[in-house]
Amino acid sequence: MPYDQPTDPEQLRTLLLGAGRRDAQAFHALYVAASPKLFGFALRIVRRHELAEEALQDAFVSIWHAAATYQGALAAPMTWMATIVRNKALDILRRQGTAPEIDLGQFDADVIDQLHDSADGPAEALQTSDEARALAHCMAALERAQRQAIGLAFFHDLTHGEVARQLSLPVGTVKTWIRRGLAKLKACLVREGL
The missing domain is CATH 1.10.10.10 (Winged helix-like DNA-binding domain superfamily/Winged helix DNA-binding domain)
Incomplete structure (x- = not known):
């Protein structure tokens, strides 16, 4: 299935729903489309490249397992995935004993x-x-x-x-x-x- 605009919310929604049906190609396309932005988001939280990579990897494992529970009426795909990335990044900071600083x-x-x-x-x-x-x-x-x-x-x-x-x-x-x-x-x- 061709995905012309993978960062379009409707395309991301389609990819996420495909991942929920255990379509590995859709999940790969979702990763390719969303990971750069989600990595940047994780990096702003953990402030270290290797920790951001860990948060992103943990998040995509969770996304794979939870994609079938995604409800488009509650959140846009990127918002839903960013929430998972944020939670994984905060978990990493907690494990290190580092409290996130919030302005x-x-x-x-x-x-x-x-x-x-x-x-x-x-x-x-x-x-x-x-x-x-x-x-x-x-x-x-x-x-x-x-x-x-x-x-x-x-x-x-x-x-x-x-x-x-x-x-x-x-x-x-x-x-x-x-x-x-x-x-x-x-x-x-x-x-x-x-």
């Missing part, structure tokens, strides 16, 4: 930006943008401390202890902020019809 000054804007994904097709983009707007609205309604704690835990995949270190707070406080923030977020999303 809290830019953090709120980054969280809101990550909620928007322009890589979908028109129909998916409309649905995703409505959901992203509702989520961004609800996140913005949270207190700053709750928004940061939730963002660090879920967007950066940090443990409660790592969030506490980033925010220089006790773990119990962070757990409370996350629990209360998620409750407020859920109530807000219910009001928004999600």
